[in-house]
Amino acid sequence: MNKTNEGKAAIFDLDGTLLDSMDVWHQVDVDFFHSRDIPLTDDYMGVVNAMRPEEVARYTIERYGLNDTPAELAKLWDSMVLEAYGxxxxxxxxxxEYLNYLKLSGARLAVATSLSPQVREVGMEHVGIREFFDVVVSVEDTDAKSKHSPKVYLAAASRLGVAAKDCTVFEDLLVAVKAAKSAGMHVWAMEDNYSLEDRPAIATIADGVINDFADAPQVL
Structure with missing residues (x-):
């Protein structure tokens, strides 16, 4: 067994990084906005991408003057995506294959996500990756409002018992790449169609960029 990653940790985002799932959220937005007869503007996804669900709900309510509570709206969206994730x-x-390799190499593995607990668990179980992770942390487990803050990555590192400098984060969003780098972590960016306009900035900040985990680093 390859032991070169002992004492190291990898922290993974789910949406757009481990899971090819961003189309699900776009379709939920399309269906929801159509049901409320509200135009879905181009800038909306860019604003809400790194937020946790209840923060997205609060922003949407304030922006469009909806009568729902944040909890009600987040629950509605969860119900709409749950079937797709499963x-x-x-x-x-x-x-x-990459997660299995890292696990066998001795690395500690964590998820750092903005997804609600129910959706993240259903998605991970469906694609067969839940068993690889020692720790799963959500933004809502911290006092941060989104991945603009590095707190979710630092919480994952703390729970793994690994120093920030020995952690490699895999993310797809520019704000998340920036946040993880600000925590002193290594960052590899996963290319995703929903981050196309940010590719130049991401490539400048990240330690590397991939579009397939076959090209991910073998040593963290």
Whole structure:
């Protein structure tokens, strides 16, 4: 067994990084906005991408003057995506194989996500990756409002018992790449179609960029 990653940790985002799932959220937005007869503007996804669900709900309510409470809206969206995460969402190319390699190499593994506990668990179980992770942390487990803050990555490192400098984060969003780098962590960016306009900035900040986990680093 390869032991070169002993004492190291990898922290993974789910949406757009391990899971090819961003289309699900776009379709939920399309269906929801259509049901409320509200135009879905181009800038909306860019604003809410790194927020946790209840923060997205609060922002949406304030922006469009809705009568729902944040909890009600977040619950509605959860119900809309839950079936898709349990039936149609797939892992990014070679994600399962890479997680298995890291686990066998002695690395500690964590998830750092903005997804609600129910959705994240259903998605991970569906694609067969839940068993690889020692720790799963959500933004809502911290006092941060989104991945603009590095707190979720620092919480994951703390729970793993690994120093920030020995952690490698895998993310797809520019704000998340910036946050993880600000915590003193190594960062590899996963290319995703929903981050196309940020590719130049991401490539400048991240330690590396991949579009397939077959090209991910073998030593963290």
């Amino acid at each position: 039936t149609t969402v797939e892992a990014k190319p070679h994600a399962v």
